[in-house]
Amino acid sequence: MSWTTERVELLTKLWAEGLSASQIASELGNVTRNAVIGKVHRLGLSGRTKTSGAAAKPRRATSAPAAETAPAKVAAAVADSAPVAETQMNATAKTAAQTTQRTTQTVVSGANALKITPEEDDIVGDLTPVAAPEVAVPVSQRASILTLTERTCKWPIGDPNDEDFYFCGRSCDAASPYCEYHRTIAYQPVNDRRKERKTA
DNA sequence: CCCTGATTCGC
DNA sequence: GCGAATCAGG
Numbered sequence: 001m002s003w004t005t006e007r008v009e010l011l012t013k014l015w016a017e018g019l020s021a022s023q024i025a026s027e028l029g030n031v032t033r034n035a036v037i038g039k040v041h042r043l044g045l046s047g048r049t050k051t052s053g054a055a056a057k058p059r060r061a062t063s064a065p066a067a068e069t070a071p072a073k074v075a076a077a078v079a080d081s082a083p084v085a086e087t088q089m090n091a092t093a094k095t096a097a098q099t100t101q102r103t104t105q106t107v108v109s110g111a112n113a114l115k116i117t118p119e120e121d122d123i124v125g126d127l128t129p130v131a132a133p134e135v136a137v138p139v140s141q142r143a144s145i146l147t148l149t150e151r152t153c154k155w156p157i158g159d160p161n162d163e164d165f166y167f168c169g170r171s172c173d174a175a176s177p178y179c180e181y182h183r184t185i186a187y188q189p190v191n192d193r194r195k196e197r198k199t200a
Numbered sequence: 201c202c203c204t205g206a207t208t209c210g211c
Numbered sequence: 212g213c214g215a216a217t218c219a220g221g
Contacts, residue, residue: 035214037205
């Protein structure tokens with residue numbers, strides 16, 4: 001496949017949006033991330049311009065300066081209903097988070113019709129933390145469209161109709177479609193039916 | 201190991 | 212110009 005003007009435009013746009021080369025590659029289709037990177041360079045738009053007037057970033061990627069929270073910790077914090085620090089949560093993420101705050105029945109009717117069944121928390125009286133308070137998913141890990149691999153969390157965040165809709169994108173065991181945290185939410189039993197048998 | 205982008209170089 | 216292979220890093 002060749003680089004038609006349309007494809008180049010999409011590439012440019014997505015690259016500007018901060019998607020990774022592999023993500024862009026999968027959205028474009030029929031190209032590898034190498035091809036994307038190669039094109040990006042040829043187009044001369046490497047070195048993504050971050051925040052305006054930001055310090056010129058060196059050629060090689062440098063680790064983020066912010067004290068980013070580890071996924072595990074985030075999950076833990078959420079579990080405790082702690083209002084996780086919005087360290088480097090940007091406006092977009094913030095909005096998404098708020099949107100999802102109490103809206104658990106997110107439904108994706110996209111290409112793969114991913115559907116999340118809303119849990120009836122009204123059944124349980126004392127329980128509450130069921131709502132998925134999406135916490136700051138590091139922008140660096142967010143997945144836009146269906147650019148998820150076998151090992152990225154496919155938990156939808158935000159309103160699919162919104163521009164800022166995205167998928168969790170954190171890494172997962174490849175066995176489950178969700179990261180550890182979202183797994184607990186996704187498979188939360190409506191009723192605490194423990195039919196375990198002590199066989200030993 | 202998974203992933204990222206950067207470079208090289210034969211095509 | 213293109214992109215696989217390779218490199219360098221997180």
